[in-house]
Amino acid sequence: ACRKAREDAGAAAAAQAAGADLRNAGNWDGEVAHKLAAACLDNELPAPAAAYARDAVSMLRGIDGKKASYLLVSAYETLIKAHAAQGDLMKAAEAAGEGFTVLRRSPRDREVLARLLEMILVSTDGLDAFAAAFHEKCVAARRENPRVRKAIARILLARRDVAAAMVHLEALVGAGCVDPELQDLLVEARRREAASPEEGGRAPLAPPRAGDLESYVHMGERFADAGDEDAAERAYTTLVELSALESEGHAILAKVREDRGRWDEARRHWRRVAEIRPYEPAGPLGEARCLIRLGSAGEARALLERITGRSWPDRFDDAKDEARELLEQITAQKGAEASGGKRGGGE
DSSP states (O other): OOOHHHHHHHHHHHHHHHHHHHHHOOOOOHHHHHHHHHHHHHTOOHHHHHHHHHHHHHHHTTTTTTTHHHHHHHHHHHHHHHHHHHTTTHHHHHHHHHHHHTTTTOOOHHHHHHHHHHHEEEEEEEHHHHHHHHHHHHHTTOOOOOOOOOOHHHHHHHOOOOHHHHHHHHHHHHHOOOHHHHHHHHHHHHHHHHHHHHHHHHOOOOOOSOOOHHHHHHHHHHHHTOOOOOHHHHHHHHHHHHHTTTHHHHHHHHHHHTTOOHHHHHHHHHHHHHHHHSSHHHHHHHHHHHHHHHHHHHHHHHHHHHHHHHHGGGGHHHHHHHHHHHHHHHHHHHHHHHHHHHHHHHO
16 A cells, blocks of 8 residues: 555656656647646546646637647546546536537537536436535526536436436526427426326426527427426416517417417417517417407408508518408408308208
8 A cells, every 4th residue: 555655656746747847848738738637647647637637728728720629628528537536526517517618619529528427427426416516506606507407417317316307407497598408308307207206296397587489489399299288388488478578479479379279379479469569560460360260350351451551661571461361361251151151042
């Protein structure tokens, strides 16, 4: 044991001396720092490996080019592994989160770091404690790290710990960090809840504060496809919560309702669009479509004639054309009904 300790001390000293010699000789750059970091890690010296990997990252971040990009990803990998080898999962996760941000233009490289982090978390015995600590840190800092949270949630779901996974998934929804990957994880969580009723009820979908409205349509569709109508409805109504005083959420939800044949509900949202944006034709045009489906052609005609009877900016030409087509449809339908009535009377 003493001999091993002396060897480790000697190796660490040699690693530090090598770095100092290279700096003094003017041979210190991102590539050299990364090679030294990797050598330290290979020789089970995680502390100097982390220090040199951090140096490499700092130098490589400002360099363009394919080789520099490859070295930067490798340096982040070494940095993450070095922190993990020291037993510091928090620093490993923070390094991964930094890498996700720096490499935001390279999905493939971000995926490499995500898979590495997941591999490290899967193999640790302290995942539960780390997951809880990471959540508390994000809440305290009021700053999210979506990729790390999704990595944690994915592992927890694989372990069938749905409740713990939902803590991280709903935190992301609450922060408006909604994307297709998160939607898939939420649907998977709902499926696992449905398959395990002993878990004690479904965690509610947290109301988001911000986000891409279209993402909630896709989320609703995914929930509906998975047979979870309650969660689908919650995703749809979130559209309106996110834009209570704007027309966009009402318009998107109105189209969803139309697609599902819920004409009366769609009509109410189109009317709200008209109230918010009275100088645009989308609201009354949408309401007229719904009224036709509901059998109220007279009310629909009045709305459509108002659209065709006024002057609109050129950007609304398509809406005006649709209004004319709907009026022709109403007239044709009325003529068909009258003709059918006469034939019936003659017989």
